[in-house]
Amino acid sequence: MAAPQSSPRRVAHQMLDRITGEGRLMSELLAAGALDRLEPADRARAQRLALDTLRGLERADRLLERHLRKNPPLSVRNMLRLATVEICMGGDAHGVVNEAVAIVGQDKRTGALKGMVNAVLRKIAAEGPAAWVKLRVPRLPKWLRAPLVEAYGAPAVAAMEAVHFATPPLDLTPRGPATDVAAAVGGIVLPTGSVRLGAAGQVTSLPGYDSGDWWVQDAAAAIPARVLAAQPGEAVLDMCAAPGGKTMQLAAAGARVTALDLSEARMARVAANLARTGLQATLVVGDALEHDGRYDAILLDAPCSATGTIRRHPDLPHAKDGSDFGALIDLQARMLDHALGLLKPGGRLIYCTCSLLPDEGECQIEEALESHPGLVVDRDALARPGVDPAWITPEGGLRLRPDVWAEQGGLDGFYIACLRM
Structure with missing residues (x-):
């Protein structure tokens, strides 16, 4: 048969x-x-x-x-x-x-x-x-819902779950003027500068794809590079680069970017994205904990639970149970320590994770400040277009949640902090 x-x-x-x-x-x-x-x-x-x-x-x-x-x-x-x-x-x-x-x-x-x-x-x-239509909005599994309720309260978690249940829009990071890209693809410009489409269809058929006028990147994921504010000619390390959205942002700003990632296959995607957009970066496949060099600025988007991306990746709560999060938290701390050692005097580092768990965000920064005398959080770096001061946390980072801009489709959950030695 x-x-x-x-x-x-x-x-x-x-x-x-x-x-x-x-x-x-x-x-x-x-x-x-x-x-x-x-x-x-x-x-x-x-x-x-x-x-x-x-x-x-x-x-x-x-x-x-x-x-x-x-x-x-x-x-x-x-x-x-x-x-x-x-x-x-x-x-x-x-x-x-x-x-x-x-x-x-x-x-x-x-x-x-x-x-x-x-x-x-x-x-x-x-x-x-x-x-x-009469049933409640689906809830996160208990292993994840319980710590989130403890961190943010039940009403906030319910608001996040409502966003998770809806089909998310598509966000683009424009290489040039956002208004031009929005007009070409029929989207809107978000306060932070990303372009959002409600129903995109086939991405590769959208105007500007072949010419590299934009790349797909959630609006929250685009904020860390904007907070870093790379300057032309600066030596910048994108420490966990794949799939390359932040690398392209840094390169478009004129920085001399080194993109580092452990996965050769994932780095191939970075190379393809750079080729499509006509941007340049030095690509290095290797272990971030063994990398050496000196940089004016570093962007560390650390490996994490990815719990902030559930609105786009609803498979995560059903494929994972949280048992590996402890190892991830330890890895984040080690990577942050190593990254700080790669900064030139006066350099700055963006630490970020696409996680909703404070242990992967706020707690990491609090512990880093205790462990590294002279390390400070640069709150002024967070004053970027569209960033709501209400998102700033007590230790000086940004906490983004899915229920931010819920009426427009929400955001991925992210934690972002700018550190200076």
Whole structure:
């Protein structure tokens, strides 16, 4: 028998199985070619189906538990989840149900359950859409929600979860005037200078992509380089550079940029992005803890839990459980110590993480200040266009949360601090 033909739903289902069953991140699956079997037009649809399902997983499970006598195997549950989310979000119930039944039926391990899948999904098609909108906004898992509630309070976390549940907009960092890029792509200019689009479609087809007029970068992720404010001719180290958004910002400012990253494959993306935009940087593949040199300024976007990116990466709470965060926090401290030793006298360092956990942000800076006599936090560096003084934390960093500018689609969670020796 010929192998079943790939389709967006089938591939989305396979990705869900690997994320929820194997703890794989979607970025890993995409890098490994999860979408390669699909035609280009279907790749975005498969990814969207998987992301929508992950965002709506709690609601889907609440609807399904009304019709399931016992818990089916994970692969079958994931097919039910995907179909439930698609139906409740306005998908064609007939087509969704038929393909879901076919996918389950074609697998020898689950084929006997296709009748159950058909019966449950027909009930979902009849009752689900009306019930869907009455359910609460899906919550973060307890392992992550509890420390965030402790840090920010339950109302703030609920506001973040509401942003997580919505499909995020697309942000671009312009190489030239933001107003020109916004006019070309049909976006708006955010107060910090990024350009935001509500529905971008295929990124590579947007005006200005081929000519390198902009690159994709969340508006929060663009702020650290703006706080660094690299000057023409300065020697600047982008210490964990991939995929290169900050490297391009620094190079566009005229700095002599060294982009450092441990991954050769990820550094290839940096090289490709630089080539498209016509910007230049020295690329170094290596361990940041072993790097040597002297720099006027350093940008350390340290490896972290990435909990601030859940609005764009809803797979993270389902693929991770927080067990590796302790090792990350230790690595951040060691990298920050090493980076400070690479600064020229009077130099400045931006420490940032795309994390919502204070242990990866505020606490790191407090401990660094205690460990390094003469080290100070430069609060004045934070006075950049669009930066709200309310975001400044007691120790002098910036705390960005997903519920910032929620009406416009929110921001990634980030922590940013500027240090001077």
